[in-house]
Amino acid sequence: MSAWPARVVVLGASGHIGRALTARLERERVTVVPHTSRTLDLTRPEALGALDGALGPDSALVFASALTPDRGQTPETFMANVAMATNLAKYLPGRAPGLCVSVGSDAVYGFDVNPVTESTPVSPGGYYALGKYSAERVMDLAARAAGFPLLALRVTGVYGPGDPHGGYGPNAFARTLARDRGLRIFGQGEEERDHIYVDDVAGLMAGLIRARATGLLPRRG
Numbered sequence: 001m002s003a004w005p006a007r008v009v010v011l012g013a014s015g016h017i018g019r020a021l022t023a024r025l026e027r028e029r030v031t032v033v034p035h036t037s038r039t040l041d042l043t044r045p046e047a048l049g050a051l052d053g054a055l056g057p058d059s060a061l062v063f064a065s066a067l068t069p070d071r072g073q074t075p076e077t078f079m080a081n082v083a084m085a086t087n088l089a090k091y092l093p094g095r096a097p098g099l100c101v102s103v104g105s106d107a108v109y110g111f112d113v114n115p116v117t118e119s120t121p122v123s124p125g126g127y128y129a130l131g132k133y134s135a136e137r138v139m140d141l142a143a144r145a146a147g148f149p150l151l152a153l154r155v156t157g158v159y160g161p162g163d164p165h166g167g168y169g170p171n172a173f174a175r176t177l178a179r180d181r182g183l184r185i186f187g188q189g190e191e192e193r194d195h196i197y198v199d200d201v202a203g204l205m206a207g208l209i210r211a212r213a214t215g216l217l218p219r220r221g
Helices: 017-027 045-051 075-091 127-146 170-180 198-210
Strands: 007-011 032-035 059-063 099-105 150-155 157-159 196-197 216-219
Touching: 007 017, 017 032, 017 198, 045 075, 059 075, 075 127, 099 127, 099 198, 127 150, 127 198, 150 198, 157 198, 196 198
Parallel strands: 007 032, 007 059, 059 099, 099 150, 150 216, 157 196
Antiparallel strands: none
8 A cells, every 4th residue: 555645735725625624634644734824825826835835746735725605605715715725726836735626516416317427527516616616627737737746526415423514405404303303305306416525535535645546437428
């Protein structure tokens, strides 16, 4: 089995996935350099200096930062998400990590497709989805130009303790049950969407980082 990177830099370490991944890596005794918007505001190019000296061939970089849909589905949040990727892409030449993991979303496929398969075409249906897809493409171009390995993940709906968003689905159901002793289901319950437990996401990501996996998961789209 491959050895762990000397360190893993996690951008978006205060997010739902970022927190779980940081905890998982620390349990594996991997050196983690966590950054949140308070320690590194990716929308400001000059803030990227916080990464000076942290990246290199022996490191992995996890790009999990984003303004999530609960922050608004607006042109402004779209531009902020693209700016984060663009600023990171401009910073990385000459500082390439041994692996970069770009954390995206299955929202890029739209919510009217079920099931999503490896042949499902991309069809972003909102500003968040469009921003995540744009960021994914920016990181792909940056990886090709700077010559670093890239793993792009399109993660489905994530549920579990510590979710800060309260989106419709398992997290909202659990909160409603605890508060109101009942569930509110919109429509006729016909909507179907895959979900994955946050600790499972962290475990899968940790394994992929250790294996130095690259490419796009799901593979096509």
